[in-house]
Amino acid sequence: MASRMTDAPTPRAAESPSTEAQSAAPVVRVLLTTVDGADLTTALATVSRQVYDPTPDVVVVGLESGEPPEGVTRVDSLEEAIAGSEADIDYLWILHSDARPRPDALGALVSEVELASAALGGSKLLVAGTREELESVGGSTDVFGEPHSGLDEGEIDLQQYDVVREVAFVRSASMLVRRDLSQGLKGLDELLPPIAAGLDFSQRARLAGGRVISVPSSEVYHQGRCNEGDRGWREQAGRLRAMTTAYSLLTLLWLIPYDFIVSVLDSVLSLLLFRWRPAVHYVLSWGWNIYHLPSTIGLRRRFKPVRVLGDEELFRFQARGSVRLREVGSELSGRILSAFDEDQAITRGTRRVWGSAGIWGAAIAVLILAFAMRSFFFIGVPNVGASFPFEVASTSLDRWFAGWNDSGLGAPAPVHPSIGVTGLWSWLWFGAEGAARTLLTIAFGFLAIVGMGRLAGRLGYRGPGRYLSGLVLLAGPGTAILAGSGSWLALAAAASLPWAVRAVFVHPHDVGRGRLSHIGWAALLGIPLAAFSPLLAVVPLLSVIAWKVLGGKSSNLGLALIALLGAVVAAPFLLGDPAWILDSGRRLGLSVVELWPVLLAIAFVPMVFIDSATRRLGALGVLLGLVGLLAVRLPYGGPGVEEAALVLASFGTALIVAAGLDVVTSDPRRLMGAVVSVTILFLSIGALGNGRLGLPGGDLNERLGFASTLAGDAGPGRVLIASTQRGDIPGEARPGPGFWYRVVDGQGMTSDEVWLPAPLAGDDHLDRALQSISGGGELRPGELLGPFAVDWLVLLGPKFRLDEVLIAQLDLAPVPFDPDSRVFANPVSVPLADSGTESIWLRSGTGFAGESGSGRVSLAVNEDDGWSPEPGPHDWHATVSAVDGVASFRGAGLNVVLAASTAVLMLSSLGLLFIGRRRR
């Protein structure tokens, strides 16, 4: 501090102690505005220690309780204090009582203001109680009045700003203003908080012809009790009022709508950063200004006679664009970049960025990924295989909370857990399901790459392979086959897996710190993993165990068990359809070529003889990968096992690649490991060449678009699809007599229909009908399919038995709607909801709605007691009373509880994250 005292520029007033000079010095009055919690006595003492002659008299403004010390005048408001200042006073020093000016602060202010012929000067504010931390040296604003100090957070004063300069505004904590000007401007706006008040006063002073300068030689320590640093909504509202007071009407005409747009954008972008406050602040700010609009108009009128300059004078000191948007955009891009830049290479400086091997790997991986997803940008996500559009968000969430499962002929069995996640995601995108799906799919690509990079980084690996391995995760031996069969969820599961595994490993620096955050992340990230591929929920636990056995540190068994809690999201689905994990007959029949286990083993062999770190990661990868490949080849388990094993195989392979490419040197062992890893990488990314992350192309819903286009008043019914090729059937298929088949919604298949629940009575009836039709003995197959609301029959793939028998039948009319399939229209199908009258009932959410009446409505869905009102079976299908005009379904209470448990777990996890972050 002593050195600073020595080095500080000496105020001119102070360096001219002659009597003549002193008598010529301007007369100053101190207007000490009281601040709650600030010690007034100390404030007065620091003022009294000012080295300035003539000694300024002090007026305390706004002292509500207690008496001012002797010799000190007290007034109620600043306006009163300004108005009461006599003509012999040259300057008013407006000072907060929580400000502690250095003894030479006033002298420096007066000296520089005089020298610069300025009307308003502000002190350099330093944060009280710190080692010279800068708070303000004046600043600029954007056109909306958003202050921009140009200071970094916690920036230390090294006299780097010690030059007198014109600024857009100075803070009101310590400002020197010409008495005559301040009287003309009627002082500060009493309604405004401190920063906004300073801004408002500075702007008006400038428009009145005065110069506004920052005087860094006048140093003031500021305690901040006046909340000048708080960016609350009042400051925001104050800035808006300052703007509307200062600008001309012409400027306001474009500026206010512009500000509104910026407000909306800022709110939305902030939501992406999980900040809800900005949106609320904007609402309050605009509301406050509307409420105070009359007084704002009054202020404008009062200011009009004083104004001598145009708005251009303000624009000269303003930054271009929006400071708010720039800040939030910068933070967003920073977050995104930091995902790849764990080494802080970018923040260390662009010169050294490319010295980081990880950045190289990330850049290459992202470039390849962008190429691998190009089709999504131009065409969108394909609707084939098991990749179909999301349903309406509210309907998806309703299904998730034990609503009717409409897949096939419908069932009370819970829907796949991913439906809850995609429903929530669509809801977050304000119901724009298409955009939500495309963005989520693109996000999967990036999440897989970043996730692998971050996972390997947490395990201590920094090489280029950690990001490149993300490509192997997306297109490795298992995921490539799954994606090739149309499994969108394989990409989702692959993208979620490294994050969930990472959550159960704790960075050595964080051991013992941020425990709540770790728990929150482990629980939270376990949910999407289990939602997308339920059996993969055990992989974090397996990884931890394997890592510990391999001698690795930083894995946390407790966190792995917590991550396992995420499996609750899949509990209703697995309990409702255990065959999904048990029945091998429902598998897709995907198999990985024998080359892959050989490649994995070869890749691992050289790692055994490198260092323990490489060996450990390689061993973890090869073990997980081989377990996955082995599980696929064993004839046990249903499609759930098949899916999880294939994704696990890719995950293990990706870890091997991360290990093999972590450090590449001329050491033969590392070289061999790198060569095999690169081979694996190249073999994998070949699957990404189609521009759809390996998903097959096409749009089944477009092909079947005739079903909805030609639907009658009762809406589209169902489409029965059959083929001898399993892969031709979208989603899951049922085995028919010599062919596979299933029914899909005529409105277009949605993601919830991918999984077929266990067959019920209606499904058995349909199966028997198809047996009969394929036997050739049915002259009117349409009559047999009609009760199932099958409007259309579509035969795919090579011609087969049904093609033959449908040549010689009477009521299914072949129509040339699709050159790649054989389409038959069924004119005798019943509506999905048949009231038996002219009243039309249509789908409504997960149920049906129509005109109320006294009769009953027959629903072409499997019978279940959960339908209401007054459910009743009729043959295999459900009927309800038409009395309410609505047919709705609610599933078993256990399913509701389990679904709610997931919501509770998710909210709890978020809560833990929030609390953990706060504590940090």
Added chain:
Amino acid sequence: MKYLSLVIVLALGVAAFLIPAPDAPEPGPPVGVEDPPVSICAIEEGSGRTTEVVILSTVDGPTRLTLFASGQPAGTIGQPTGASGSAIIPIVNVAAVGTVGGLIEMPVSSSAAGAIVVGAESMSAESCAAVPTQRSFITGASTIGGQPFELHLMNPYAGEAVVELVVQSEAGIESNDRFESVVVPARSSTVVDFAELIPGRETLSIAIETVKGRVLGVGRQGIDGESAVWKAVEGSQDWYLPIPKGGGSKRLLIGTPSNVAVEYQIDFYGPEGLEEAYQAGTLGPRGQISFDLAAITEEVAGVRIISTGPVVPTLWINSEAGLAITTASAVEATRWFLPGAGASVGGQASAVILSVGIDGATVSVRSLREQSLVRTIDLPADGVVEIGLETADGYLIESSGPIVAMWIARRDNAGIAAMGVPILDG
């Protein structure tokens, strides 16, 4: 740990390499193929002609006749076969529809139907066909001397059908746009008038090759006011044909739809028993050959035609008893329906039964009507018999050995020859 991990990895790798991938799931086993118990009949109603459809069945069950024209059902009627197992439906009671097709739904597959068309001076009958085949062939037609010949293509099904007609005459392959991509709309008929398109042809044979859908082709030949109807059938290499007694022009026509030469052999079942290889020869590509059966014998007889490629034999009778044409049978059976045989509109009727088994057979002839009668006859091996029939809706012929049965009828100067319908199951 270093080497242990290596060992474990290698063990897992070897296991993953060696364990075969599980078989891909397969759909359920295909079910047995069974044609629906339906028959398709050629109907003429109006212009002085009327049709009666006769339905015979081994059970008492419901039947339904639907006439289809212009893409729509033109009329439909249901009638049970009753205790006698027979039903007769006069088309005049259904609709006045012209030349159309009729689809008959029968209670079981052991049923049969036939249509008898009766005009003022003409009479024809043919058994109705089951599900049509993709390729069929008809031979024995003629447009010489202004004789009318029409090919009636019937498509009772929901899908449109397209056929290519390959027409062969003594002039070779006939070329005409009307023979190419002939569209038979769903639930409709198309009639191709050969007398108009290619008049003056003495021998016509037509291969019907279905490109899309299914079509039944029926030939309708007219001579001097009399007419005969016979259906196109799929070519085969083994045929049986009972031949009724009588004189006049009684010819056996053998045609082949094959593009290559086909060798054939005719075994003759005459009064002296079976004479194998009675005739043999070669049919040129899409060739046709004619034998004058009356020159061989005027007695009841029979022939068996064996060939190296697909052929279709047709019996062509034009005598004072009228014009009658029918196609041989490619199968032998122990039970036969003769739908329409003995019907009151058909005049005097007879059944011609050929025994084709090694041993003789005991044959019972059952009239299907309210009070049915059964006659039993013994038929020697390779024997042929013609027996008169009484009035009935039709006949059921049952035998202890394999036989082939047909029926003929005459009324004034009009005649009928129609092959029976074998009961192959049940």
